[in-house]
Amino acid sequence: xxxxxAYRKAGSVQEAIELSSRPGARILAGGSDLxxxxxxxxxxxxxxxxxxxxxxxxxxxxxxxxxxxxGALATLAEIAxxxxxxxxxxxxxxxxxxxxSPQLRNQGTIGGNLCQRPRCxxxxxxxxCARKGGDTCYAIAGExxxxxxFGGEGCYMVHPSDTAPALLALDAKVRIQGRKGARxxxxxxxFVLPSVDPRRENALAPGELLTEILLDPPEPGARGLxxxxxxxxxxDFALVGAAIVLAISEGTVKKARVALSGVAPVPWRSExxxxxxxxxxxxQQAIxxxxxxxVKDAEPLSGxxxxxxxxxxxxEDALSALAG
Amino acid sequence: xxPNDDESExxxxxxxxxxxxxxxxxxGAALIAGPGEGRDPRLExxxxxxxxxxxxxxxxxxxxxxxxxxRWTLLYALREQLGLTGTKPGCERGECGACTVLIDGQVRYAxxxxxxxxxxxxxxxxxxxxxxxxxxxxxxxxxxxxAFQCGYCTPGQAMSAEGLLRKSPNPSVDEIRxxxxxxxxxxxxYPHIVKAVQRAASMRxxxxx
Numbered sequence: 001x002x003x004x005x006a007y008r009k010a011g012s013v014q015e016a017i018e019l020s021s022r023p024g025a026r027i028l029a030g031g032s033d034l035x036x037x038x039x040x041x042x043x044x045x046x047x048x049x050x051x052x053x054x055x056x057x058x059x060x061x062x063x064x065x066x067x068x069x070x071g072a073l074a075t076l077a078e079i080a081x082x083x084x085x086x087x088x089x090x091x092x093x094x095x096x097x098x099x100x101s102p103q104l105r106n107q108g109t110i111g112g113n114l115c116q117r118p119r120c121x122x123x124x125x126x127x128x129c130a131r132k133g134g135d136t137c138y139a140i141a142g143e144x145x146x147x148x149x150f151g152g153e154g155c156y157m158v159h160p161s162d163t164a165p166a167l168l169a170l171d172a173k174v175r176i177q178g179r180k181g182a183r184x185x186x187x188x189x190x191f192v193l194p195s196v197d198p199r200r201e202n203a204l205a206p207g208e209l210l211t212e213i214l215l216d217p218p219e220p221g222a223r224g225l226x227x228x229x230x231x232x233x234x235x236d237f238a239l240v241g242a243a244i245v246l247a248i249s250e251g252t253v254k255k256a257r258v259a260l261s262g263v264a265p266v267p268w269r270s271e272x273x274x275x276x277x278x279x280x281x282x283x284q285q286a287i288x289x290x291x292x293x294x295v296k297d298a299e300p301l302s303g304x305x306x307x308x309x310x311x312x313x314x315x316e317d318a319l320s321a322l323a324g
Numbered sequence: 325x326x327p328n329d330d331e332s333e334x335x336x337x338x339x340x341x342x343x344x345x346x347x348x349x350x351x352g353a354a355l356i357a358g359p360g361e362g363r364d365p366r367l368e369x370x371x372x373x374x375x376x377x378x379x380x381x382x383x384x385x386x387x388x389x390x391x392x393x394x395r396w397t398l399l400y401a402l403r404e405q406l407g408l409t410g411t412k413p414g415c416e417r418g419e420c421g422a423c424t425v426l427i428d429g430q431v432r433y434a435x436x437x438x439x440x441x442x443x444x445x446x447x448x449x450x451x452x453x454x455x456x457x458x459x460x461x462x463x464x465x466x467x468x469x470x471a472f473q474c475g476y477c478t479p480g481q482a483m484s485a486e487g488l489l490r491k492s493p494n495p496s497v498d499e500i501r502x503x504x505x506x507x508x509x510x511x512x513x514y515p516h517i518v519k520a521v522q523r524a525a526s527m528r529x530x531x532x533x
Contacts, residue, residue: 006375007394007440032418032436035397039417048394052441077430101506102484104418106430107437234505 002038006047013054013177013211020049021179021207027051029073030107032100033116040124042117042132057111057211060085066217072111072210076100076163079110089215091224091243095166098228101235111210113163114174114190115202118265119237120147120157130155130198137198145303146239149295149311151264155194156301159201164191164267165259166226166243172215178208187213191266201265219247219255227318228261229310238262240311242318246277253277253286258294263311270294273315282323291316379443383408384452392439399423399434402449410450410479421507424480424487425449431487431506450479453486462486465524466517473511481507485521489528495521 010016020027024046028034031052037043051057057073060082068089070079079085080097100108117123118131120139128134139147139156147156164187172187190203190210204210224245230236241261247254256277258270272293280286291312298308374393381388383406392401399416402408402425411434414422418436425434426448453460459467462485472478481504488495488503495503500521509517 001400002395002397004374004393004395007377007438028438028441031438031441032433035436035438036417048438050441101421102487102503103421103424103431103433103506104436106427106432234502 002035003044005045007050008047009050009053011053013051013056013209016049016051016054016209017177017179017207019047020209022047023206025049027209029109029112030075031112032104032107033112037117041126042124051209063214068215070110070213070215072212073109076105076108076110076113077102079163080105088218088222089166089170089224091166091169091226091245092163092215094226095162095228095241095243098226098238098241099162110163110213113161114167114187114213115204115210116160118157118201119160123157130194131157133199139301143303144301145306146262147301147304148264149298149300149304149307150260150268151193151195151266152299152301153193153195155198155265157194157265158262159191159264159266160237161267162226162228162238162241162261165241165261167213167215168259168267168269169224169243169245169257170215171257172213174210175212175214176204176208177211178205182211184214188269194265221249221254222247223322225318225322227314229314240307240314242311242315244315244318244322246282246322248282251281253280253282256290258290258315260294260311263298263307270315272296277319282319284320287316287319287323290319377440377443379440381439381442381444382446384448390439394438394440396439397435398425398427398437398439398442398447401439402434402447408449408451412476412479414477414480419508420477420480421484422477422480424483424507426483426487426490429487429490431484433506448483448486450482453482461527462489462520462524465520465527469516469520469523470513471516471520472509472513477507477509477511481509481517481520485517485524488521489525493528494525497522 008019010019026034026045026048028048028050057071059071060074061069063069076096076099080093086093122129122138123131127138130137137155148158167187173184174187174190175184192200192202226243228238228241238261240263243259245257256274258273260268273290276290276293277286294315295308295312376391376393378391381390390405399413402411411425412422414420416435418433423434424431427445453463462482466478466482484504484507500518
C-alpha cells in the first residue's frame with residue numbers, strides 16, 4: 001500500500017500549475033513512473049495533481065505550417081500507431097513502439113516519457129547518491145555495466161527515454177507553461193547534464209508543466225529510424241539506441257541528425273557523427289567514418305566498455321539500412 | 325480427502341492475507357524517506373484520516389459506485405473492494421503483467437493505475453471473460469494448449485490475449501510475441517502461450533476448438 005497523499009484532479013492547465021507549485025506536490029499524467037517511484041520510496045508525495053483529464057494536452061495533430069503538434073498526454077501507443085507520424089516521422093513512431101510493454105504504452109504519455117526519472121539501480125535503490133542530494137555517484141566504483149560513456153560528471157546514469165533521442169534528432173521543440181506564462185524551447189535545451197545540476201534531469205521549475213511537443217515539417221528527402229539494442233527481445237530499456245534522421249537530395253546528405261540513447265545522462269546528440277555524414281554520399285566509407293566518429297570521445301567506466309563497439313556497430317547498421 | 329467448503333474458504337482468505345501482508349511490506353519501504361529527500365517543513369501535512377473519493381466504475385458490464393482512498397490502486401479496489409480475485413498481484417511495479425486488465429478495451433497494469441484515475445472507465449477482468457459458468461474462448465484455449473505450469477501469470481496472460489484479439493483478430497506470431505511481451509511467465513510456457521493465442525483467435529472466429 002502506498003502512503004497517504006491528497007489527490008487533486010486539475011480542471012485546467014492553470015489549475016494544475018497552481019496545485020503543483022507547492023513542495024511535495026507531484027504531477028500524475030499516465031502515472032506509471034510516478035507510482036513506481038512512490039512504491040520504491042525514491043521520493044514521496046503529499047499531494048498528487050492529476051492532469052490526465054486535461055483535454056487541451058491530448059491528441060496528435062498537424063499544424064498549419066505542415067508540422068505536428070503532440071500533446072504531452074498523447075500516449076506512446078497513440079504515437080506508435082499514428083499514420084502521419086509513422087510515415088513522416090518514423091524515428092519517433094518507432095521509438096514509441098520500442099518503449100516498455102503494450103500495457104505501459106497504453107498508459108505512458110510522451111510528456112511523462114521525457115520527464116521520467118532515471119532507472120539507475122543506485123538512484124532507485126537505497127543509496128544517498130548525488131542525484132538524491134548526496135555527494136557521490138555509486139556507479140563510479142560500483143556496478144556500472146548499464147551506465148554512461150558520455151557526459152557523466154558527478155552522475156553516470158543514462159537517460160531512460162527512447163522517444164527523447166528521436167525527438168532530438170527531429171529538432172523538436174517543447175512548450176512549457178508556468179505561473180509566469182509559457183515558453184517554447186528546443187528539446188536540446190530541455191535536458192540538464194549532471195555537470196550543471198546532478199539532481200534534476202530537465203529544465204522544468206516547480207509548478208511548470210510540459211504541455212506540448214512541436215515538430216517542424218519533415219525536410220525534403222527526409223528518412224529516419226530508431227534502433228534499439230536490449231538484453232532481451234522486448235520490454236526492456238535500451239542498452240544503447242540510435243535515432244537517425246537524414247535529409248538526402250541528389251544522393252548527398254544535406255543534413256544529418258544522430259541522437260543516441262543509453263549512452264549519457266541526457267539523450268546524446270553525436271555532432272561528430274553528423275559532421276562525418278554532412279555533404280557526403282551515404283556510402284560504406286561515410287557510414288564507417290560516422291560510426292567511428294560517434295564513439296571517438298567515449299569515456300567508459302570499468303564495466304561498460306562493451307557499449308563502444310555496440311554503439312559503433314549499431315550506428316553502422318542503422319545508417320546502412322537508411323542507405324538501402 | 326476432499327476439503328470441505330469452510331476449509332477452502334479459509335485457505336482462500338489466508339492466501340489473500342498473505343498478499344496483503346506482502347503489499348504492506350512494500351508500502352513500509354515507501355515510508356522510508358530517501359536520503360536527501362528529508363521532509364520539508366513547508367510540505368502539506370499528509371491527511372491524518374484518509375481522504376476518500378466516490379467513483380463510478382463499470383466492471384465486467386456491471387456498474388459500481390466505490391468509495392476509494394486516492395492511494396488505492398485499481399488492483400487493490402478490484403480484489404479487496406469488489407472481491408474479484410482473478411486479477412493477480414505480482415510485482416506491483418508494472419513489470420510482470422499478472423494484474424493485466426482491460427481499461428476501456430486497452431490492456432493495462434491494474435497495479436500501476438490508481439483506482440481514482442479509473443473513475444468512469446469500463447474495466448474488464450478475467451471474470452468478465454467467462455461465458456456464464458463456462459470458460460470463455462481465451463480461457464479454454466489456454467487450458468487446451470496447456471499454456472502454463474504454475475498458472476499464476478495465466479489470468480494476466482489471458483487478459484493480454486483478449487486485448488490483442490479484440491484489436492487484431494488474426495495476429496501473426498511476431499505480433500503475438502510483441503503484444504504478449506508485457507506478461508512474464510517464470511515457468512517459461514511461452515511457446516504454448518503463443519499457441520493458445522492462435523487457438524483463441526480461431527475459436528473466436530467460430531473455428532474448431
